[in-house]
Amino acid sequence: MIGRTARTTTARTTFVTVLVLAALAASAGPVDARAAIAWPTQSSGDRGTDVLAIQYLLRARLAGSSAALPPVDGLFRSTTDTAVRAFQVARGLPPNGIVAWATWGGLIQRLGRGASGDAVRALQVELVAKVRAPIAVSGSFGAGTEASVIAFQRHTGLAQTGVVDTTTWRTLVWHYQLPHFGSTSLCDYSVGNGAANWGTAEAIGSLQAVGRSIVALGYGRVAVGDVSFELGGPIPGHVTHQVGLDVDVRPLRRANDQCSIAGTTWRSSAYDRTATRAMILKFRASAAGHVKLIYFNDPILIAEGLTTWHTGHDDHLHVRFCEASHPLATYVC
8 A cells, every 4th residue: 555645547547447437337339448458468477367378378379380388387487488489480579578469469369159279278267267257267168158258248348249359358368356365375454445456467376376375384374455446447545556566465473363463563563574574585486577666664674675665554565566568667577
């Protein structure tokens, strides 16, 4: 959380507003401004649903070629980087290993009922993660997948065709997702903004990985505050948290009860610096090269170069993720 100030207007906010209004009006047709929704840039060090979709799409596009196929593990490591570069060379794109607009556009395929294969699996993992679609990742585009596509199109104000064209792909990949809260990774705490736990696939994938690691270390679950609203946009009490890449979490406590006890600061005797340091290191390792900054006012951790001071951040950490390219410079790695 960063203190309340005058709202910053961004291009993404404009698109989000259009999407929300379209959804509320139950529009049956596409909205012109939706064409400017940005693909989420993915590159080495990223993880999560969008990486998993990229891996399936690469396998579909590179099948039968001499290029090595990437694993489908949701981790953008050297094997995926190599496959992306091979695909970019084949398409005449700069072989930089970064999946941005042009590469996404080449990877996706128009899909409809009766389609099958890894491109359909890419679609299904996105639907399951982003909107909790009740379907299996089977690689078969049947009635259930079609119904889930239509439901998503209805929810976001797109034409309800059941066909996954470029606009539907882009809107789905752009759409945020919720973390899974449970006994083995994360818990939720609210600061009055309701369901504000939506984040990019990159942010949520990293958050869940950190939660699992911290529980495994015996420090208890990671307590998650605001991330963003489902479609981004202004959020009360924050200047940021509008683009799904800012995550608030509580510092860890000696009793591992951060999920139930609020208000712990770095000055408190209940504060566990060792555990909190471990959590910070896990965030940086889980999204190597994709953590822009971490606000938290513990002077020891600041002196160690792990966090940065910012007013209002005595009782929670603010983790900002970043991408190789982004419409806002604030979120460029």
